[in-house]
Amino acid sequence: MNRTIRVRFAPSPTGYLHLGGARTAIFNWLFARHHRGSFILRIEDTDKSRSTEESIREITESLRWLGLDWDEGPYRQTDRMEIYRREAQRLLDEKKAYYCYCTPEELEERRKRALEEGRMPKYDGRCRDRTEPRKGVKPVIRLKVDQEGETVVQDVIKGEVVYPNAQLDDFILVRSDGTPTYNFAVVVDDTLMEISHVIRGDDHLNNTPKQIQLYRAFGYKPPVFAHVPMILGPDRARLSKRHGATSVLAYREEGYLPEALLNFLVRLGWSHGDQEIFSKEELIQYFSLEHVGKSPAVYNPEKLLWLNAHYISTGDTRRLSHLLVPFLIEGGLIPKGKIPDMDWLCRVVETLKERAKTLKEMAQMAAFYFKAPTEYDPKGTERFLTPEVLPYFQSLVCKLEAMGHFEEEEVKAAFEAVMRKHSIKLKHLAQPCRVALTGKTVSPGIFEVITVLGRRETIERLKRAINFIRARL
RNA sequence: GGUCCCAUCGUCUAGCCCGGUUAGGACACCGGCCUCUCACGUCGGCGACAGGGGUUCAAAUCCCCUUGGGACCGCCA
Incomplete structure (x- = not known):
């Protein structure tokens, strides 16, 4: 029991960090922090053709911006090639894996035909018992997968999921260029890095029986699995670029606060009663896998906007x-x-x-x-910059010039004096002032606006408005 | 085509495990109040257990089927 909690976030550096990946990272991070365990960052860059340095920078920057710090890493799978080679050789020696000389073209051809004939497109195992190499073909290494019985995934979120082994095929562990594939590298790394809990998107659930077979072949103990439901776009399809801004950093550029995005993302799939607003400390305190839901969540931007507004105002x-x-x-x-x-x-x-x-x-x-308004809102001009406000503005300018302290209280007093003098209500003075000072009919409170603008600028703008009104006569 | 996952307001969700609630909260939307405009705030409204069978005195809750959505089946991860 009481094994040290170690989790990892293992993105492939083939693009920016999107919302789904970010949420997976958040869940892992919260789980680690809640249990005072370790959060490990591992870059799954075995696909050299698609991995980029730029993407790694983007991902780490996104994580940092969200406030997710990692205790180890970033490890890179491309730095660990010797380990994968060694592990593969062990499987080969123990006859649990074998060389396959089928070419990608042949495989593709067979897959196509299987799909056309409505059969399952799985590898037929024809190289399993091959002893002789094929000339001119660089082989891949495949795992001998049990074809009998069932493989059971014990998942913290999904429960017990049973797969018929007939469904599985002898998947590739090592590509012909010697690099490991995902399913192989992930098992080796999670084992060697002593990952206790694998928390990832449920698009990986169907990979898990394969991985369990691999764990078995190695004689390794599998970690605890927790497959988190996906985040869907408004069209209920998996969230992707089609749905607009989905990169974490794009939200920073749009003026979102990291705590808002964090709060938003964590509530997509996880809940703590009726609470909506969580500080980072509360999240760490409350987070548990037990309260992660099983059903996918549709991303809704309005709620994020509301949260952002909340975090800005507070x-x-x-x-x-x-x-x-x-x-x-x-x-x-x-x-x-x-x-x-x-x-x-x-x-x-x-x-x-x-x-x-x-x-x-x-x-x-x-x-x-x-910047002083270069033009006034047409509606505001028509309604508020009328000749009848000229005397109000003039009185106000006088009062403001004569004032001592230029603070809200004094400005308010000046307004009241003007209102008394002309027997008008505040709104008859405030709205015209607003248009004169801001060019718009909507702004913060007029006294705030005036005190922040300052005496000189306020008077300047009022005079300009006076001239503007006169010019229209 | 096969396998697997999922199903409460438009959206995020509580409730489900351990059957008995006027099915709760939040966003959005609509209306009132507040008010110098807007926003905030506040009060109220709209609005859901996908459908059908069981089990039971009683089902959102347990079981089965249907339907719908999603994922995977790559020398991608």
Whole structure:
């Protein structure tokens, strides 16, 4: 009992880290942290033609961004070729595996015919008892798989899953170029790395009986398996590029917070009663495989957006301000090299954090703080920038000029004085001001806007609006 | 074609293991309140046990079938 918990995340570096992979990584990480075990990162790069360094960087950066730290690795299967060679040789020596000289073309031909005739496209085992090599053909190594009986997968999530062995074929362990295939490398590595629990997508469930046969051939004890249901797109098909932005880093670029994506992903398939919002500490404390559901989940972006809005509105203002800077630069609101006044930026963010659903959106909403409106919203112009507000604006300018402290309380007092003088309600002054100062009919509270803009800029913009109204007369 | 997995509101899900709930929560949507606009917040509404058989006094819950969805069957992982 009480074996040390060791889990791994083992992506193949053939592209970016997508949401499904990220969630698998999260489950593994949470499981490890919950049990104070180890989380190991292993790169499954045995397919040299499709693996890239760029992809490895992208994956590790995605994990780091999500806050998933690993205790060992990244190990690379391409660094372990000697191990696979040794293990394969052992199986060969023990007559549990054999060389197969069938060419890919022949195999493809047979598969096609089997499919056409409605038979199962499995390898027929014709090289099992071959003793002589075939000239000019580099062989692969295949496992002798039991054709009788059944193989049982004990799965923490799916329960007991039984496979007829007749369904299995003598799958390839080592390719003709000497590199190991997935099913072989995964068993060798999980064993040698002493992985206690294999938590992965349930697209691997059907591979598991093969792997169990391999464990048996080796005489190794299989780990505990937990096959997590897939994440589906809105069309209920497996989530893929077709469904739009699915790379983790794309969410960063769209202005999502890592804690929002983490919270969102973990709730896709896992639950803790009715709770929706989880801190990282709570997730570690509560996470268990027992509460991972069995059915696939459809990815719904609205909920992610809601979570993101939640984490923005409750997030630390200074941190948000720093995270916002790249978006401000991208929006052309601040120059690239220059560091903005962070204290002032914090005040900007303070007015926006309850309204913005993403950092990208926040940057857009912040535009007016950096640039005076070059044009006014047509609807707002028509409704609020009317000749009758001229005296209000003029009074307000006077009051603002005469004010001492330029803080919300004083601005409010100035507004009240103007309202009294002209016998108008706040909305008759606030809305025209909003349009004058921001160019729009929607903005943060008018007193916040004014104090953040500052006296000089506010008066400047009011005067400009006065001129604009006069010019239209 | 074969094997395997899955099935509660539009979506994420609680409840299922250990039958008895007005089937709960969240997102989205709709309406009220709050209010200087928007948003937040708050109150309310809409909305589900895929279908059919069993077992049982009683089934979302246990069993079977059907249907629907998904995965795998590669010298990809």
